[in-house]
Amino acid sequence: MSQRxxxxxxxxxxxxxxxxxxxxxxxxxxxRVGLRAPEHALRGSEALxxxxxxxxxxxxxxxxxxxxxxxxxxxxxxxxxxxxxxxPLAERYRVFAPDLLGFGRSGHPAIRYTPQLYATLTEDLLRxxxxxxxxxxxxxxxxxSAGFAVLAASARPQLVRSLTLIEPIGLLAPSAERAAPDAQxxxxxxPQVARALLRTPLLGESAYHALVSRWGLRRALRRRLADGAAxxxxxxDDVIDQYYAMAHQRGARFASADLLGxxxxxxxxxxxxxxxxxxxxxxxxxxxxxxxxxxxxxxxxRPSAQLRVFPTGAMPHVEAPDAFAREVFGWLxxxxxx
Numbered sequence: 001m002s003q004r005x006x007x008x009x010x011x012x013x014x015x016x017x018x019x020x021x022x023x024x025x026x027x028x029x030x031x032r033v034g035l036r037a038p039e040h041a042l043r044g045s046e047a048l049x050x051x052x053x054x055x056x057x058x059x060x061x062x063x064x065x066x067x068x069x070x071x072x073x074x075x076x077x078x079x080x081x082x083x084x085x086x087x088p089l090a091e092r093y094r095v096f097a098p099d100l101l102g103f104g105r106s107g108h109p110a111i112r113y114t115p116q117l118y119a120t121l122t123e124d125l126l127r128x129x130x131x132x133x134x135x136x137x138x139x140x141x142x143x144x145s146a147g148f149a150v151l152a153a154s155a156r157p158q159l160v161r162s163l164t165l166i167e168p169i170g171l172l173a174p175s176a177e178r179a180a181p182d183a184q185x186x187x188x189x190x191p192q193v194a195r196a197l198l199r200t201p202l203l204g205e206s207a208y209h210a211l212v213s214r215w216g217l218r219r220a221l222r223r224r225l226a227d228g229a230a231x232x233x234x235x236x237d238d239v240i241d242q243y244y245a246m247a248h249q250r251g252a253r254f255a256s257a258d259l260l261g262x263x264x265x266x267x268x269x270x271x272x273x274x275x276x277x278x279x280x281x282x283x284x285x286x287x288x289x290x291x292x293x294x295x296x297x298x299x300x301x302r303p304s305a306q307l308r309v310f311p312t313g314a315m316p317h318v319e320a321p322d323a324f325a326r327e328v329f330g331w332l333x334x335x336x337x338x
Contacts, residue, residue, distance in 0.1 A: 041083040041242065042097055044090070049098070049129050051121060054107025058098035058129065062090030065138065065161070066130045069097040070122065072143030072166075072315075074220065075212045075256045076243030078104030081142065084321035092329065093138065096130050100145070102255025104246050113258035115170075115268060119151035126152065126159040136161035138332065139277075142317065144170040144259075147268035154271035162336050163279040164328055167287065167314050171269050172294055208253035217243045226286040226313040234318060272302060278335040279305040282327070284312040284319070306331060 040046065044061030059079060067089060071081040079086075079097035089095045099106040101121055102113055111117075126132040126139075139160050141149035147170030153160040165171070221235045221243070246252070279302065283295040292309060299307050308327050312319035 041080050042086045044086065044095075044097070049125070051101070051107075051124060053111060053117070053121075054101050054109045056098050056101060056107070056121070056125070056129075057105035058096055058125075059086070060094065060096050061086065062092070062094050064093045066132060066135060067093040067095045067138040067140065068122075068125060068130050068132075069095060070139070070141040070145035070149055071097075071100065071103070072145055073100065073103065073255070073259055074143075075252070075259075076217055076247035078242075078246045080104070080242055080246065081315070082317065085317050085325050088321070088325040089328070096125070098125060098129075102252070105249075108249055108251030108254060110251060110254050113255045115147055115151065118145070118148035119155065119268075122148050122152035123156050123159070126156065132159040138162045138164070138336075140164040140166070140328070141168070142166040142315075143168070146170050150268045150272050150275065153275055153277050154268075157276050160277045162332060163275065163277050164282065164331075165279065166282045166317060167284060167290060167295075168272075168281065168298070169290055169294075171272050171298060172290075204257070205253060208256065209248070212244070212247040212256075214240050214244050217247065223288070224314040225319055226284070226311070272298075275302070280328070280331050280335070281305050281307045282316055282324070283307065283309050284314050284316050285309050286312060287314040289314065306335070 042059040042061070044059035046057065046059050049056040049058060069079065069082045069086070069089075071077050071079055078099045082097050086095060086097055100118060102108050122139075126137055130137045136159055139149050139153060139162070141163070143166065146165040146168030149163060149165065150168075150171065153163055218235055218240050221239070225234055247256075281295055281299060283290075283292055285292055295307065295309075299305050308331070310316035310320050310323065317324045
């Protein structure tokens with residue numbers, strides 16, 4: 001008499017894997033259900049630039065000499081970072097504020113994001129969007145984007161009239177301990193392993209969604225701001241909603257994965273010392289991650305660069321927008337006579 005056999009071990013394992021995959025896919029789908037559209041916070045004319053690697057969304061406003069604003073790179077980043085200084089700067093300049101590739105409303109292709117990619121994007125924005133071929137532009141860059149700005153200014157000095165670098169950590173000596181961006185600090189894996197994990201189709205997407213939760217983004221922003229700013233509406237629910245919406249655009253994990261140790265550029269650090277454009281360094285005195293001594297050491301490598309220190313954390317343009325705009329106006333008036 002024959003006996004009915006149960007499912008083999010491999011069949012059980014296959015069913016378990018399929019079930020886990022379905023659960024991850026469902027969780028990823030639920031994360032995006034009800035995700036509100038990002039706010040149009042810059043109040044300028046909006047347009048799309050069809051770049052070779054993906055579409056770039058940008059806002060423009062004002063009249064006068066062109067100025068290009070490059071936001072920092074961390075999960076949820078976008079031109080929204082400049083929301084409080086965009087209009088004041090546009091009172092004297094023609095200001096352009098793009099969402100860089102892999103961030104905000106711009107494209108999020110599954111490519112490798114490198115310093116040279118962003119340097120090339122910066123050059124192309126200057127030439128094809130800002131019009132710096134006809135009139136050199138004032139280039140403002142925050143955090144890691146400062147390295148890309150320096151590379152672009154070094155390669156195409158005729159396009160850049162001045163550089164304003166806000167906490168340019170990408171120009172500091174490369175170091176492994178700064179590999180993980182704030183919102184990903186809970187991932188205790190080596191950069192190569194973490195990067196590979198975040199790029200996997202289901203598991204990587206789930207891990208990324210867990211790391212850029214509203215709680216994680218709020219914690220990351222508060223770590224970047226001085227105590228007063230962190231509790232004075234700079235990290236409100238509306239602000240977190242905006243960062244959350246930007247961080248959860250489809251494909252956003254690819255650029256964030258490459259932030260794990262890939263964005264410090266020794267080439268940019270060397271190019272900084274040889275720049276010809278007038279340069280202003282802006283630093284927050286109360287940044288717990290990058291003390292002012294780091295900026296002073298950076299300035300020693302290029303003594304002609306000017307330094308302005310704000311009583312803020314890592315984002316002076318967010319924490320003290322009025323003072324930031326005044327300092328930029330005043331410095332440009334003297335440095336380049338505008």
